[in-house]
Amino acid sequence: MAALPLKNVCTTILAFLALAWLSQAELDAHYYDHSCPQLEKIIKETVLNASKHDPKVPARILRMFFHDCFIRGCDASILLDSTPTSKAEKDGPPNISVRSFYVIDQAKAKLEKECPHIVSCADILTIAARDVVTLSGGPSWEVLKGRKDGRVSKASDTRNLPAPTSNLKQLIQSFASRGLDVKDLVTLSGGHTLGFSHCSSFEARLRNFSLLHDIDPNLDSEFAQNLKKKCPKKPFRAHNAGHFLDSTASVFDNDYYKRLLAGKGLFISDQAIVGDYRTRWIVEAFAKDQNLFFNQFIASMLKLGNLGVLKHGEVRRDCRVVN
Structure with missing residues (x-):
């Protein structure tokens, strides 16, 4: 197959970049300014x-x-x-x-x-x-x-979907397949600053973790014992038993990252991003500087919000059913 002349190659690249820009341009902060201002x-x-x-x-x-x-x-x-x-x-x-x-x-x-x-x-x-x-x-x-x-x-x-039991390799691959990089991975994991988790999502870290360790050694020992009390073995466990994802679970802040560094992250996937040099430095930076986390969270949320934007979908009259 003959190589394309340089002029044609440049034209093709420019056309591709133009299409990529137009794809982004379809989303607009002022899209509803006239059609639905409220x-x-x-x-x-x-x-x-x-x-x-x-x-x-x-x-x-x-x-x-x-x-x-x-x-x-x-x-x-x-x-x-x-x-x-x-x-x-x-x-x-x-x-x-x-x-x-x-x-x-x-x-x-x-x-x-x-x-x-x-x-x-x-x-x-x-x-x-x-x-x-x-x-x-x-x-x-x-x-x-x-x-x-x-x-x-x-x-x-x-x-x-990425699971709470995912290791770092699995997480990086999952995010990369969606056009999200390592910084996006660590940043969007910060969404765990809000909320609560049931025991089923982290109990594997509390008992029979490995041949060498009953409890995940990466967990703070006092924190692990507290979790074991909240998550007793079935059938002695309350239906909604679990733990908050960080100590300020109703406030969006950088406490999640501080707790990761203290060995108090709930999920294996949380521990994964603090236990590897490729991601730990980002965790440390966000733990020290909340504004840095906030600014990157905005960037990563905008990036996430651009995924798979449909050009020819519909506007549902009822969100639960197609038109």
């Missing part, structure tokens, strides 16, 4: 009211956003209900514990009255994810908008 106010008020009645809402919405974008990109596929012939993402094993879908439903219902058939569920979820971070004391940023909603949701796809 959009952000309505979503923020809905999220705030829900959070006042249920303090678990912020962590749940942030997790919902991550799990949506990691499957088919940010297309609100996690919001679709299962049908008699197809089991949807929300009913896949990793998403069984994802809750508070009603918050997105409420925001959508209000927006359908204010500006019918205009705002996508994918944009609502993306804006709500920003709002729960800000309302919890974290940073704020302008959300790029203009996403369309997907029509496909498969529970089987959820097996591709």
Whole structure:
């Protein structure tokens, strides 16, 4: 096959770069300025009211956003209900514990009255994810908008979500396959500053961890004993037994990273990012400088929010079903 002339190669590269830029340009912070100017106010008020009645809402919405974008990109596929012939993402094993879908439903219902058939569920979820971070004391940023909603949701796809038992190699590969780098991995893991985990996600670290160690030696010993008390063996365990992800679990801050360095991260995946030189320096930097973490979190959230943006999807009238 003959090589292309240099002029043609340059033209091809420029065309590719132009297409890439246009793809990014399809999302715009001012996308709804004229078609639905009350959009952000309505979503923020809905999220705030829900959070006042249920303090678990912020962590749940942030997790919902991550799990949506990691499957088919940010297309609100996690919001679709299962049908008699197809089991949807929300009913896949990793998403069984994802809750508070009603918050997105409420925001959508209000927006359908204010500006019918205009705002996508994918944009609502993306804006709500920003709002729960800000309302919890974290940073704020302008959300790029203009996403369309997907029509496909498969529970089987959820097996591709990073698990709390993942090692660093698995985590890096998972993030890289989605165009996210090591810094994004460590930064977005900081979302664990909000929320609570049931024992099932970390109990493997507490008993029969390995042939040499009953308890994961990377866990702080006092912390490990505390976790064992909260997570006794079945059937002596309370149904909702577990532990908060950090010591300020309702506040978005850098405490998560401080606790990792003290051996008090809950998950094996948490320990993975502090136990390797490729990622530890980032953990240390974020533990020392909360503003540094906040600034990088904004950058990584914008990057995550650009994943799999649909050009030819739809704007659902009801976030739970396709039109």
